[in-house]
Amino acid sequence: MMPSKTSREEGNGMAKESVQSAKASRARTVQADKSKAGQKKADGAVAKPAAKPRLASIGICCTLAWAFLINAAGGEAPTGQLSWQVSYFALAIAMVAFGFIARSKPAFVESPAAGYVAAVAGAFGAAALLFSSVTPALDALEYPATIVCSCVLGWLYLQWGAFYTGVNLRMAIGCLFIGNTAASALKCAAHFSPFPLMCAITMALPVASVLLCRMALIDAPAGGRADVRFESHNLRGLWKVAVAAAVLSYVTAFLVGTSFGNQSAAAPDVFLLGRAFEVLISGVVLAVVIGANRAFNFAQLWRIVLAVLALDVLSQALLPQITVIRCVESSAWDLLVLFTWLTVIDIARHAKADRNMVIGMGWAVYAASFAAGSVHSSWFSSGSFGIAFTTLLMFALAMVGTFFLEVRDQDTKWIFAELSGERVSAPQDHRSIDERCDAIGAERTLTPRELEVMKMLCKGRTKSYIAETLYLTENTVRSHTKHIYTKLDVHSKQELMDLVGA
Missing domain, CATH: 1.10.10.10 (Winged helix-like DNA-binding domain superfamily/Winged helix DNA-binding domain)
Incomplete structure (x- = not known):
């Protein structure tokens, strides 16, 4: 029996619909495959394996050593730390101002001309600061030179921030802690050199830092923007991070100030032990994170600083006569700088806000708190702040550990998510x-x-x-x-x- 015309038309219509449906399905599949391929390509751009780091990648050692040397110039006692305190307040103001400028005018940090200006200003500022500390006739140069050096240091931080936010976190850790080891050697070389050689080293460091950073930026692997984890609606949730960094910075500055003022006044054995601790800690971090490929998170990392500071508070209160223990706060200071670097650059990499603004604000929190702790330390005679204040410091550290370094805190879990060992939702x-x-x-x-x-x-x-x-x-x-x-x-x-x- 032959099918009717109507039946044939219906069958043809159904067949056409089936073909069209199949074509549409194939088109959706192809489009999905393209989307997945594009996503993989984009992801690959972000997660692209880092190129083998070259010598320039550890050039941060010049900035770290220079910051140490300009802050160690003069101020041989806690009562003579005014230029040191001014330098940190100036750094805090400069970082915020530079962050705003670089947000609207990236050439402020990225252009070669800006680098040359910063290098020259840093070299002459360092020379003026050092000579003012040994020549009474040049005393008037101390504070202007301190402010110039602080501004140059802030600019260098932004420049190196551009490099660190452009590489993956594991590579950043390797470059930073290897650079810190090299910085310890530079500190020793300058500290134990005759004044003319120390002055030459201090003047050369900002120049070398600018040149090495430009080379590192050229060698850095090209990649897309990292996934955004911190937007305007949740970036404010990082206030716990800011509070923890501020309290630890304050306590560190207070302990350093009440011990011997700054590193220039430390005995040779204390100075060398402090540098040895820096190298040891850098080696341990490199072995755990790079060598053993172990996971860690923000809270675990900053609890190391917390433990070192608690040990130092107890040692100053119970064993003030054993001055060699003073190397502990020197290593805590070094740890504080390194962990601030890691925290700020990871937040900047994954923030929707401008990278320079995030870096500037992050360092301003550290610098302003450190300056406040230094000012407060000048109210006490060396190492004699008493049991009441010791208890207060320990209470502050306990509160930080309890409320601001909570391992399960979701706000801080987004920091170092690549190395935390667990999946964290954006x-x-x-x-x-x-x-x-x-x-x-x-x-x-x-x-x-x-x-x-x-x-x-x-x-x-x-x-x-x-x-x-x-x-x-x-x-x-x-x-x-x-x-x-x-x-x-x-x-x-x-x-x-x-x-x-x-």
């Missing part, structure tokens, strides 16, 4: 999850508390984490979870996440 994903949860919650009449719990569940949080964060018991969280499942007609956390699209 904050922009969290914002879209929050928006979808708000829409679903309004439709299904969830209570405000149920909505809070729902958002955290969709972000992969455990019930214990939610209970601790929202100050609830785990039983209360379980009860809220059951109500959420009932109202949304889901039966598991995975179904909830699928519903929200998390």
Whole structure:
């Protein structure tokens, strides 16, 4: 029996629809494959294996050594630290100002002309500072030279920040800590040299830093922008990081100030032991992170500084007569600088805000707090701040460790996420999850508390984490979870996440 004309037309129509559907499906598949390939290409640009670091990549050693030497000029006692205090206040102001300038005019940091100006200003500023410390007739140059050197140091920090934010974190750690080892050798070479040679080394360091940084930027592997983790809506959540860095900077400056003023006044054995500690700590970090490929996070890293400072507070209070222990705060100071570098550059790499602004603000927090601790230390005679103030310092360190260096804190988990050993969701994903949860919650009449719990569940949080964060018991969280499942007609956390699209 022959099919009717209508049946044949319907069959042809269905066949055409089937062909069109198949074509559309293939087109979607091809487009998806292209998207995945493009995403892989983009990801590859960010995660591109770093080229083998060259000598220029550790040129930060010149900046680290120069910062040490210009801060060690003069000020042989805690009461003579005014130029030292001025230098840190000037650095804080300069970093903020330079960050604003570089945001609108990148050539301020990137152009060769700016580098030449900074190099010359740093060399002559260092010479003026050193000669003013040994020549009474040149005393008037001390403070202008200090401010010039501080401004040049801030500019160098921004320049090296451009290099470190352009490479992956593991390479940055290697370059920074190898550079720190080289910086310790430069510090010793300058410190134990006759004055003319020390002056020549100090003048050469800013010039070498500028040239090596330009070479390092040329050698740095090209790559796309890193994934954004810190946007305007959650960048403010890093206030805990700022508070922790500020307190630790303040305590470090206070301890250094009440011991011997600065490194120029340290005994030779204390000076050498301090540099040995720097090399030892750098070696341990390199062995753990680079050699053993171990994971770490922000809280674990900064707790090292916390432990060293606590040890130093106790040693100053209980064993003030053993001056050789004073090398501990010198190593704490060095650790503070290095960890500030790592924290600031990682936040800058993953922030939607301008890189120079983030670096400038981050270093300003460190420098201003350090200056405040130094000023406060000048109110006490050397090493005699008493049991009451010792207790206060230990209390401050305990509060930092308890509330600001919490390992499970999600705000700080985004820092060093590549090396933390666990998957951390990007904050922009969290914002879209929050928006979808708000829409679903309004439709299904969830209570405000149920909505809070729902958002955290969709972000992969455990019930214990939610209970601790929202100050609830785990039983209360379980009860809220059951109500959420009932109202949304889901039966598991995975179904909830699928519903929200998390």
